[in-house]
Amino acid sequence: MxxxxxxxxxxxxxxxxxxxxxxxxxxxxxxxxxxxxxxxxxxxxxxxxxxxxxxxxxxxxxxxxxxxxxxxxxxxxxxxxxxxxxxxxxxxxxxxxxxxxxxxxxxxxxxxxxxxxxxxxxxxxxxxxxxxxxxxxxxxxxxxxxxxxxxxxxxxxxxxxxxxxxxxxxxxxxxxxxxxxxxxxxxxxxxxxxxxxxxxxxxxxxxxxxxxxxxxxxxxxxLTRGGGSSTIRLVVTEPFPPSAPASLQASLGPGTLVQEINAHSLLITGPADAGTLATVSAWCDREGVLPESLTLGQRTLEDVFLQITGRELAV
Amino acid sequence: MTTGTFVPRPGAAPLHRMVLAQARMETRLLLRNGEQLLLAVVIPLIVLVGGITAARHLGLHFPHSPVDTLTPGVLALAVMSTSFTSLAIATGFERRYGVLKRLGSSPLPRSGLLAGKVGALLVVELLQAVVVGGAALLLGWSPAVSVTGLVSALATALLGTAAFASLGLFLAGALRAEATLATANLVYLLLMAGGAVVFPPSSYGPAGAVLSLLPSGALGTGMRTAFLDAGLPAVPLLVLAAWTAVGTFLTARTFQWE
CATH class of the missing domain: 3.40.50.300 (P-loop containing nucleotide triphosphate hydrolases)
Structure with a gap:
């Protein structure tokens, strides 16, 4: 059969x-x-x-x-x-x-x-x-x-x-x-x-x-390739000022996307090259925020979900 | 690793095989349960022996000997315990544990599930009849044996099973599992004591006429007519058929599978 x-x-x-x-x-x-x-x-x-x-x-x-x-x-x-x-x-x-x-x-x-x-x-x-x-x-x-x-x-x-x-x-x-x-x-x-x-x-x-x-x-x-294949996660020790995502976005310019995950962390999607990292470091210095971790990685489905909904998928 | 193991080859087993498998499974589960065994065999035996002893000590007089009078009623009680209480409790928990939902996505149709359940009830009732009837014979039971009587007893047991099973399913499909457990046991105890199942309706005085219209009274009276008089219990059979219609209607209207 x-x-x-x-x-x-x-x-x-x-x-x-x-x-x-x-x-x-x-x-x-x-x-x-x-x-x-x-x-x-x-x-x-x-x-x-x-x-x-x-x-x-x-x-x-x-x-x-x-x-x-x-x-x-x-x-x-x-x-x-x-x-x-x-x-x-x-x-x-x-x-x-x-x-x-x-x-x-x-x-x-x-x-x-x-x-x-x-x-x-x-x-x-x-x-x-x-x-x-x-x-x-x-x-x-x-x-x-x-x-x-x-x-x-x-x-x-x-x-x-x-x-x-x-x-x-x-x-x-x-x-x-x-x-x-x-x-x-x-x-x-x-x-x-x-x-x-x-x-x-x-x-x-x-x-x-x-x-x-x-x-x-x-x-x-x-899903993970769309909109840039790499991500940088920036986690800081003190909460960001509310203006932080916009100000970092302005420093990085077009071609990258900055999103707020929560008060302590930002997700940056775009080319994860030395130039981007240097810009992020300089921005931290200028804003007076102390990075706790700066992680480079491939964009995951988790990031995709976050970017579309503005919320974390984790339950 | 071999390949091709899981290549689709779907199909339902033939209906009779599915029903047989379901009946076998449900019978095994009913017999595995200690409480069910208590309900199915131990309580009827206690009622039989206790009733005979009480009749002797209290000097109760029936037209027939105590064992001849009580045994048909105890057989009726056994039918009631399985087709009503056991079925209701088992089905209530099947709903709770998602068994009905699980089987609802299997090839077994709902009619097949019902047929399997009825099959399991009949097997358990047969075993009960052998145990209770055997014990009664040892205690001196001498039933009136005739073709009419045996056919009548069989018809009464089957219609009684249908009536009580439809009412038990109504209970199980409408209430939560715990509420079904409590209600099914309570109703069983109430009917055992005051439902004219073990003792004839005439023992209850003026209430007897009403009790004859209960499924318990009709089942008990039907069995007594069959085994004491070898007669055809027309009215009890009609009463049981009416209760079957009521129970089936209520169940079909209200049963929730989840």
Missing amino acids: SVPDSTGPAVTVQDLRMRYGDTVAVDGLDLEVARGSITAVLGPNGAGKTTTLETCEGYRRPQHGLVRVLDLDPQAHRAQLLPRIGVMLQNGGAWSGVRAVEMLRHVASLHAHPLDVAMLVDRLGLGSCGRTPYRRLSGGQQQRLSLAMAVVGRPELVFVDEPTAGMDPQARRTTWELLEELRRDGVTIVLTTHYMDEAERLADQVHVIDRGRLIASGSPLE
Whole structure:
């Protein structure tokens, strides 16, 4: 049996709007997910990531706009869609008394051609806790079991919500390797995250959303290269005077961008060469501010988010 | 590292296999739980032995021997404990722990989930009937055995299961898990004591007529008619069918999956 051929996007969301009471969760969101890619939906908590995902998964009916997953309407064609997708919930999803492997076997038994459960247990390092009741698994073990349940049915498309939240570094690496191997075998992956490094390492495409709207899209490289590839972070010991960003911007001239991160630090995006550094040093001297650190680096997705929204992504 | 392991090959298992898997899983989980076992087997046995002893000491007189009178009611109690209390509590916590949400994104349709649950209830009830019936036989139970009686008992148990399961699901789908736990146990205790399930409605004096219209009274009376008189309990079956309709309507209207 083969996967039905289609060249269209795996997921299309057009002008999705969702609100709960007075709270607007999703506010006219548009996004597309290409088949066979890993797409990261990035944003702070409360940005509307989970609501968007749950609408694609058929849990919520779109209040406005269009949602298509594998060319199907997740509400009207739920029965056709569900066998073809895998869903990793952010938490829960198993009986408290069920054993880890028992749960995975159960989910496998609902599918026509499930993966080999023992192989998956081994790959995700769940062997040592296979007979442990779900309620006694660690947070990271529960997350890995949840990922295993999402992929065991050999889906075409997997939605993973914050896949590595609360995992130790070893488990995160294991999870990332599994997701990369899924992509290699042709599985489309949509993941939400608020970890920059996760999006930068895994994603072919990143959609940055904030307050329910799409604010930037592109590959991690495109997003970080746009507007100058280098950054300088200036951190000072005493708070800046309010005029500092404008005055430093005036000293540096066009071609660089100065942004205030907080009262103690500025982000300078532009050519990180000796001339820029000299100008920044001279400015510090003139303004009488004492630099605590002056860091050169590549522009990260964190910086991109900051520059677009004026806020830090860190939660 | 081998490649191609995860190449998509999606598809739902055939419906009957999914339902069987779900029923098997739910049966295992029901039997694994200590409190459930208490509810399912220990309490009915205590009620049976205690009721017979009390009848002897208090000099209660029934038209039949105490064990013959009480056993059908205790079987009804066993059905009620599983199809109402156990089901409500289990489903309440499935909602709380996101199990229903998780299964909601699996290929198992909601009708299949319901069928799996009913399957698990019937298996547990069969085990209860074997234990309670076996104990009763050891205590001298001599039921009226006839085809009509057996069919009637079976029909009463099935309709009783349907009625109580629909009411239990209504409870579980509307309340929080803790509230479901408390309410399901409380209702069970109240019906056990005053719901005409173990003792015939006639033991409750003038209230008996009203109690016969409760699902507990109808279930108990149906079982007694089947096993004491080998008769067809038409009115209790109608009462149970009506409660099934009410419970199904309420559940369909109010059930929240999350």
